[in-house]
Amino acid sequence: MERVLDVYARPYDERFPVLCFDEQPCFLIGDAMAPVPMEPGRVAKQDDEYQRFGSCALLLAVEPRTGRRCAKVCARRTAEEYTAFMQDLERAYPEAVQITLVQDNLNTHHGGSFYKWMPPEQAHRLAGRFEWVFTPIHASWLNMAELEFSALQRQCLNRRIPSLQRLSSEVEAWVTARSRAGITLNWQFSTQVARRTLRSHYEAIRVN
Numbered sequence: 001m002e003r004v005l006d007v008y009a010r011p012y013d014e015r016f017p018v019l020c021f022d023e024q025p026c027f028l029i030g031d032a033m034a035p036v037p038m039e040p041g042r043v044a045k046q047d048d049e050y051q052r053f054g055s056c057a058l059l060l061a062v063e064p065r066t067g068r069r070c071a072k073v074c075a076r077r078t079a080e081e082y083t084a085f086m087q088d089l090e091r092a093y094p095e096a097v098q099i100t101l102v103q104d105n106l107n108t109h110h111g112g113s114f115y116k117w118m119p120p121e122q123a124h125r126l127a128g129r130f131e132w133v134f135t136p137i138h139a140s141w142l143n144m145a146e147l148e149f150s151a152l153q154r155q156c157l158n159r160r161i162p163s164l165q166r167l168s169s170e171v172e173a174w175v176t177a178r179s180r181a182g183i184t185l186n187w188q189f190s191t192q193v194a195r196r197t198l199r200s201h202y203e204a205i206r207v208n
Contacts, residue, residue, distance in 0.1 A: 030162030079113035
């Protein structure tokens with residue numbers, strides 16, 4: 001935990017940007033019956049019955065200090081999609097010496113995934129562009145990408161979206177609007193605060 005918090009406390013340096021990355025599954029859902037649109041004097045109506053059109057994965061990274069974001073909707077969530085997304089991040093930060101990436105310990109979230117989809121020389125070079133910082137098990141709340149997903153869920157995904165193409169378009173529009181608004185993330189939970197508020201947990205570790 002403290003390593004994640006120390007990373008968040010680093011002075012901003014555009015040569016070493018700190019990003020938070022996460023991914024989550026999304027379900028594609030459409031209406032079984034055509035909804036009734038809103039008209040003057042009448043509210044919109046939507047039938048409770050719906051249709052499932054499968055699932056997909058949403059990959060998202062945010063740079064808390066600047067509010068820069070990158071999101072991608074994929075049909076699957078495998079090592080291939082992770083590798084492609086990391087390539088997108090590298091292209092988004094061409095001047096960076098190294099990108100620090102806060103993420104969880106999912107089995108595809110490491111440089112070994114690159115070697116499955118590109119020659120060893122390319123995989124080694126791409127892996128060298130990242131510093132991975134993993135959140136502890138059961139502590140995904142330390143990843144600021146969770147805050148972005150929460151906002152995305154409230155503002156964009158809280159309705160029926162039936163297709164991968166439509167979801168991609170909606171997410172892209174949301175990311176563009178949020179980035180243009182310059183919305184940054186101000187993280188307040190520091191190592192010092194953790195040692196004070198979670199003192200009993202530190203004591204339990206020492207006892208064990």
